[in-house]
Amino acid sequence: MNGESYRAFAAVYDLLMEDIPYGRYAEWVREIAGPPENQKLLDVGCGTGVLTERFARDGYRVTGIDLSGDMLSVARERFNEAGLEGMFFEQAMQEMEGHSGYDLAVIAIDSLNYVTEVEEVAAVFKQVYSALNPGGRLLFDVHSPYxxxxxxxxxxxxxxxxxxxxxxxxxxxxxxxxxxxxxxxxxxxxxxxxxxxxxxxxxRTFTPDTYIRLLEEAGFAVRSVTADWTGDAPAENSERIFFHAVR
Known part of the structure; x- marks a missing residue:
């Protein structure tokens, strides 16, 4: 998917995503990452910044990256209107550069499923690993094979x-x-x-075992793989798979 692919999508994205439980996602991140104060968070594939805004309001120091300049324009406007501080960069997640010193990275709402080659997923994990401090966490979700x-x-x-x-x-x-x-x-x-x-x-998605292998090859230790907000291991008919890995 190229940067122009979301041009029309950006204009209506928030309406189409109204059923996404952003609050629940932010809560999941807080439960794992702990108090947000003084934590630097990298929101990878941030889109129009709906979840990024929640993170900023919670107290994280946020940076968002996205491939779509149209999406980022909406995100910057959202932050300006809310009086929030945040930085945004137009980058492909598998090629992002210049990021370091983060305590937490999030790839939310199946953004990683737009990375469709296994070599590029591996590149994403390596880039995120480089952006994190030792002990930093990576949290993300993907569509299940089912x-x-x-x-x-x-x-x-x-x-x-x-x-x-x-x-x-x-x-x-x-x-x-x-x-x-x-x-x-x-x-x-x-x-x-x-x-x-x-x-x-x-x-495109991959099996949980494939994501685990790629994370470990990048240097991460995988702490948990769960499904559908339950905290339980994925089942055959799970829809969304959640990963927690630590550098």
């Missing part, structure tokens, strides 16, 4: 939201455990007419 091969293929998915409608078709990708999504957005203009924009997205 979600990629079963649930995503139940579409098409449609919605008629406030000012935007979409039709979301998802098909099996060429690579194992991957899906290709074609999204047609209908965005209402101030004059009441709608503008149609098309998006294409490719996502």
């Amino acid at each position: 979600k990629m091969t079963e649930l995503f293929l139940d579409g098409p998915f449609t919605a008629d939201l406030d000012g935007v409608s979409y039709i979301w078709h998802t098909y099996p990708g060429e690579e194992p455990l991957s899906v290709e999504s074609e999204i047609s957005f209908f965005i209402r203009r101030p004059d009441g007419l709608y503008v149609r924009q098309e998006e294409f997205h490719l996502q």
Whole structure:
């Protein structure tokens, strides 16, 4: 996925993500990482900064990176309007440079699933490892294999939201455990007419064992692998897998 792929998506992203339990995600991070005061947090794949803002309000010193300049424009505006401090950089997570001294890194809401080659996932982990202090933590989630091969293929998915409608078709990708999504957005203009924009997205996941191997090869110690906010180990029909690793 290139940096322009989210151009239309950025305009309506927050509406489409309203059902994501951001508060629960922030709570999961706090439970593992401890008190946020004086901790530097790197939000990798931060998007429009919804979760980044929560981290900043909790007391973390935040930096966000994202491949999409359009997403980052929304994130910067969000922070300016809220009077919050944060830095944002337009970078691909597998190529991010210039980051060091962080106590915590988060790759949230399946952002890592947009990194579709195993070598690039390995590169992400190596980059994050370099950005963290000794003892620093990496927390992230990914789609489960079950979600990629079963649930995503139940579409098409449609919605008629406030000012935007979409039709979301998802098909099996060429690579194992991957899906290709074609999204047609209908965005209402101030004059009441709608503008149609098309998006294409490719996502891929890997088995938990593959992520564990790549983390360990990067130098991390894996502390926990859980599923679906339960704290339990992943099951065959789990949908979202959570990882906690320590440098």
